[in-house]
Amino acid sequence: MRDELRKLQRRLGITSLYVTHDQAEAMAISEKNGMFNEGEEVNVQLDLDSIRLLSK
Numbered sequence: 001m002r003d004e005l006r007k008l009q010r011r012l013g014i015t016s017l018y019v020t021h022d023q024a025e026a027m028a029i030s031e032k033n034g035m036f037n038e039g040e041e042v043n044v045q046l047d048l049d050s051i052r053l054l055s056k
Contacts, residue, residue, distance in 0.1 A: 002029045 006029050009016050020026050022042050037044040 005007060 002025060005016075005018070018026070018029055026050060033043075034041055
């Protein structure tokens with residue numbers, strides 16, 4: 001399903017918001033990721049170091 005969503009997004013040239021708690025899925029489907037903690041944006045470009053830091 002995520003492949004179809006990504007293809008559709010690229011074909012239409014649109015921005016979309018996809019909410020998930022699965023970090024691997026988030027990275028697979030998007031070009032940019034954001035991370036929120038208690039309603040506040042804490043990271044705009046998610047990388048492995050950020051994931052390790054926030055998952056402790």
